[in-house]
Amino acid sequence: MIDPLELLARDDKWQLGCGDAIIFAPPFPLWLDAPGFWDEATVFQYAFGPLFTVSVLEDDGTELPLRPTSRRWTPAELTVEYALGDGGGATEVRSVQPGGIFASEWSVRQPRTRRRLHLVAWTAQPGPDVDASSVVWKGALAFARTVRDRRDVPMRVCAELACRGEATSWAASLSERTASQPHWRLAPFRERWRGAALPRDVRMEGLDQEGLLFAALHHAIPAAGEEGHASATFAMRLTPELPPAPSTAPSSRISGRSVAAGAASLGVASRRRWKELFARAPAFRCSDPYLERYYWYRWYGLTLQAVEPGLGNYAHPSVCEGPDFFHQPIAYSAPCHARELRWLDDPSLARGVLRTFFAHQKPDGSFHGRIYANHLAGTDFYHADWGGAVLALDDIAPDDTFAGEAYRALSRYAEWLLGTRDADRTGMVDVVDQYETGQEYMSRYQAVDPSADRYGWENRIRLKGVDVTVYAYSLLRCLERLAPRAAGSPGAAARWRALAERASDALRTRMWDAEEGMFSDVDPRTGRRTGVKAAVCFYPYMTDVVSAEHLDGLEQNLFDPARFWTPFPVPSSSADDPLFSAHGEWKGKRHACPWNGRVWPMTNSHLVEALAAVARRPGPHLREAAAGLLRRFVHMMFDQGDVRRPTSFEHYNPLTGHGSAYRGVDDYQHSWVNDLILQYVVGVRPRGGGVTVDPLPFGLELAQATGVRVRGATLDVTVAGDRVRVAVDDAPAREAPLGTAIEVEL
Secondary structure (H helix, E strand, O other), X not given: OOOHHHHHOEOOOOOEOOOOOEEEOOOOOOOOOOOOEOOOEEEOOXXXXXXXXXXXXXXXXXXXXXXXXXXXXXXXXXXXXXEEOOOEEEEEEEEEEOOOEEEEEEEEEOOOOOOOEEEEEEEEEXXXXXXXXXXXXXXXXXXXXXXXXXXXXXXXXXEEEEEOOOXXXXXXXXXXXXXXXXXXXXXXXXXXOEOOEOOOEEEOOOOOOOOEEEEXXXXXXXXXXXXXXXXXXXXXXXXEOOOEOOOOOOOOOOOOHHHHOOOOOHHHHHHHHHHHHHOOOOEEEEOOXXXXXXXXXXXXXXXXXXXXXXXXXXXXXXXXXXXXXXXXXXXXXXXXHHHHHXXXXXXXXXXXXXXXXXXOOOOOOOOOOEOOOOOOOOOOOOOOOHHHHHHHHHHHOOOHHHHHHHHHHHHHHHHHHHHHHOOOOOOOOEEOOOOOOOOOOOHHHHXXXXXXXHOOXXXXXXXXXXXHHHHHHHHHHHHHHHHHHHOOOHHHHXXXXXXXXXXXXXXXXXXXXXXXXXXXXXXXXXXXEOOOOEHHHHHHHHOOOOOXXXXXXXXXXXXXXXXXXXXXXXXXXXXXXOOOOOOOEEOOEEOOOOOOOOEOHHHXXXXXXXXXXXXXXXXXXXXXXXXXXXXXXXXXXXXXXXXOOEOOOOOEOOOOOOEOHHHOOOOOOOOOOHHHHHHHHOOEEEEOOEEEEXXXXXXXOEEEEEEEEEOOEEEEEEEEOOEEEEEEOOOOOEEXXXXXXXXXXX
């Protein structure tokens, strides 16, 4: 059996969480070698830092240096080994527990020459942001601080710094500003240490609160015994002041709080909790170590960015797009999350991702681009494949109640989309700024306005977009399918069908360039295709819009090394685009989110799906190409090709495979991968009424998934060489040669 925690263990990561939206994932940490958590935590969309550090003192207050000698990370904990003084040592286990608890557990190996040691956990908070009246000793040092997000909206966070058992002494006081660094020599307590203790007072006097609030508590370690070991645990709890979320039907929790009961330590509890979380997904093993490791890494990433229901705007479980300023549910990525979470043992998590947006639908029918924890100001807008996600979820876990909810929300959204973005009734959907597609800085926008890259979220351009028209087509087909179950009106289904066919006709006629063999955006002012070659031009191949006549163009363009089939495919813009850059540069300057040539996992997810769809219908000869793209896609997301170091950056270099480490944003959930692995490596493709098991030819010795839940049944699938074996519940297993689909009716 695979232990995902051990499989993912490495020495170069630091991100910790437990699935409740309060995480430790600083994008550019400076103090990982300092004990505790001095770099910032993330509380919903807010940065809160520093938390605390730990210093080791002798009786007279002399600090003993802690020199880190090794660091080992798993999703559950970060373990750091230190050399301590002359011959001693210490082990620190850092973990993040449910309820916003950041724990630092210590095992100290004292030199026998020492009589007694003291561990002091302390923090330095920006004084003006702290409520002076909140700073109190109550068995823990408590204070409240106001933080602000990127929209400048405040939130009050209550913090408590505590140790397990009774603290020996404590103190808090104000100081004019000094460096906010985890060095004991900078803390005022260095000079106020008397009688082997802190002064046991809380002092908030002073002319003002400018500068820093220092707070510390201390735990004395008795003289070394026979083993020379002693232990201590410190923790800071961060509690955001948010109102309860509106009551809803019971939702499945993510963080698995119950399994911590009776654990020997918080680190042990964290490991047990994470093992339980991994157990909610189908077990997967594979002879390709990259596919195997990435599968489990992906479940780690989705869990790290998860949101527990119950507070503020989160009445349902959800998933954030990533760390730092992406740490909120975002519309562009929410359908990706739903596609992957549908494979867990409880479909309510996938439904929760979608319900989070449905619950806050705007009066005009549009969706917020972001759902912040405590406000809906400046949420922007993103086009997204809502229909495709709902249909994918319905295939694996049909539910008429949710189908009704989705139909009501998506029909309102469709009315808004068609009324505002296809007012001329062409069947093609407008893009009105470069940001709302999630794909800024591309030639496709410059084709209709040379100044498009200078506008913000201003709705100043107009482009009939291939990608958003495909999303609209998928949405309309979804509504057509849901209407009889949700609305009980055959007439509604017929209307959505007619609108879908209008979009389909527009894609085939207005957007298809037979000479170039590509679909294209359209300039609505002229009605002409722009001819800009971008990866999104292949999105129609995900649908039933395409037929055999479109295959030559797909192969001619996608598989051309001078256009899209780069060493690490697929670049977001064709390599022969005049503004193409493999290095993330736009007009000579490196950008954060350039789409003029970088490889975006979001796009690759679509393109694997597109190739696999074509291979099912008009182009079965493309089965190997679809498998090859998925394999190359996953292999790309390993740092320098090192199988021990999976990544999930926003984008990658199409020539070298280097990820966008300069962004500081790893563990970024902006695509779908595990859905592709289960559908096409293992071959489990849910459908109405059952499931088709038909793996693509990866040339693997072994690929196996057990505990795959589809429509109330449990499947175990084994691909061994050129044979496929499927067992469903207690029924006799069935076998077939690889390439022969096994149909299972459920």
